[in-house]
Amino acid sequence: MRLSEILTAGGIRVLSAVGSKKRLFQELAEMAAAVHGLDAAATLDALLEREGLGPTGVGKGVALPHARIAGTDRVRGLFLRLEKPLDFDAVDRQPVDLVFCLLAPPGAGVDHLKALALVSRTLRDSAVCTKLRANADPAKLYAILTEAQPSTVA
Numbered sequence: 001m002r003l004s005e006i007l008t009a010g011g012i013r014v015l016s017a018v019g020s021k022k023r024l025f026q027e028l029a030e031m032a033a034a035v036h037g038l039d040a041a042a043t044l045d046a047l048l049e050r051e052g053l054g055p056t057g058v059g060k061g062v063a064l065p066h067a068r069i070a071g072t073d074r075v076r077g078l079f080l081r082l083e084k085p086l087d088f089d090a091v092d093r094q095p096v097d098l099v100f101c102l103l104a105p106p107g108a109g110v111d112h113l114k115a116l117a118l119v120s121r122t123l124r125d126s127a128v129c130t131k132l133r134a135n136a137d138p139a140k141l142y143a144i145l146t147e148a149q150p151s152t153v154a
Contacts, residue, residue: 001114003122004146006102007077011035012138012145017084021051024086028065028078028101036076036103043069043103057090061133062123066102066116075104075115081132081141098123098132 011031018024029044046067050056057063078101085095100119104112122128122145131144 001111001118002146003077003118006075006115007079007142007145008035009139009142011076011078012081012141013079014081014083014136014138014141018082018086021086021088022048024080024082024099025051025065027080028099031078031080032069032076032101032103035078036072038069038071038076038103042071043067046103047101055089055091057088057094057096058120058123059090059092059094060124060126060129061085061090061094061097062129063088063090063096063099064102064116064119064123065099066104066112068104068106068108068112070106072103072105075102075108075111077102077115077119079141079145081136083136098129 025047029040032038032043033040046069047065050067056065080099082097085097088096102115
């Protein structure tokens with residue numbers, strides 16, 4: 001699996017400011033509707049429900065919100081770079097500015113986990129995160145994300 005299989009260039013945005021985690025999830029739900037044709041309300045509900053199980057802020061300014069949602073035939077991704085970091089209840093208590101959201105069909109167990117592992121590995125690379133934080137052009141962010149990964153991944 002490669003990031004280019006789950007993330008499209010249209011699924012990347014830079015936001016100047018988001019006031020809350022819920023507002024961030026609303027942005028992601030609206031993007032999911034516009035980019036992947038998913039129901040925005042169902043996407044928002046699924047993201048909020050998953051976040052209720054425990055924060056998806058993994059540390060070092062990165063969050064990986066994810067949910068299973070009917071209406072998609074495969075794992076899909078969205079990426080946000082926040083110009084103003086947001087308190088996300090991350091494990092290291094640091095605010096988040098890089099958000100990679102994964103949306104998977106209800107039955108996509110292994111594929112969902114592989115995608116989550118792939119995104120996690122990619123965003124654990126400090127050089128990749130530095131490049132992402134230094135760019136505000138969605139096309140450049142897409143190139144950084146899709147070219148960053150090693151050729152042999154899960």
